[in-house]
Amino acid sequence: MTTIIDGKEIADRIRADVSDCAAHLADEGVTPGLATVLMSDDGASETYVSMKQRACEETGIEGIHRVLDPEASAETLLRQIDDFNDDPRVHGILVQMPVPDHVDSQAVLERVDPMKDVDGFHPENVGRLVTGNTRYKPCTPHGIQKLLEAADIETEGKDAVVVGRSDIVGKPMANLLVQKAPRGNATTTVCHSRTDDLAEKTRTADIVIAAAGVPEMITGDMLSEGCTVIDVGVNRVDAETEKGYELVGDVAFESASEKADVITPVPGGVGPMTIAMLMYNTVKAASLQSGVDVELP
């Protein structure tokens, strides 16, 4: 029988533990603070930022939220980041991605103080991740590691295929999978839009991580019997629902479930873990900056 990993339940457990750590910091006079910046009128980005705001309230993190006009200049966004870099209430800074086309996203990521970079996207933190000296693991890949751990999926010695090479998921995920740390030591292949025969690659995999942003691109016939499938896609597809869309993963769930032993659903799989690990990184940031130790899960 196929096991469907309940990401919401695992995320709730992690969030409860992170909340205890936040309470411990508060007892020591340190209230963890997360600043979010939204510079977009994209509906999905608005949803994610409001979920992050709510998670802050529920975790005991002070949320400071700024919405910038998507037409504003890049300089306005960079100045906002500078303000947060200088604000002692703020331990973590998150600029919701993507930013508008006229803004150089790399310049934005580089402007965030690396100690406050709870996304783990600053080059210093990327370099640390690649060399195995991680400060902040990017939230989605870290959440996937936690899902694998909770579902007792071993990665050591296994063949993993990551579909998608984004800076947010694909690249850091592949880097974590090849490291020696727990839920690493996997033989890892990264596939992308120029991969010649994707199905040939995914069929060799014990673990497939689908993060290409293409609805239902991974179908059952592309998978090996008994594999683990982690679906990172959260695609809004037009549908006759109240909202006018439904959420569809990068994996065709029905056909993939016939092959996979373990699979994550969309929604309720990887998504909730991204928010849980952001809370984790924010509390870690507050701990690192204050020198007050916490025992994160």
Ligand SMILES: Nc1nc2c(c(=O)[nH]1)N[C@@H](CN(C=O)c1ccc(C(=O)N[C@@H](CCC(=O)O)C(=O)O)cc1)CN2
């Ligand atoms: N600065 C960042 N920007 C973006 C990141 C990121 O980690 N940092 N990741 C993605 C999107 N993302 C977070 O921002 C995200 C995606 C999905 C979910 C989630 O909980 N999804 C739910 C469904 C929610 C819905 O109703 O739409 C689920 O899958 O169950 C949370 C966060 C891009 N940008």
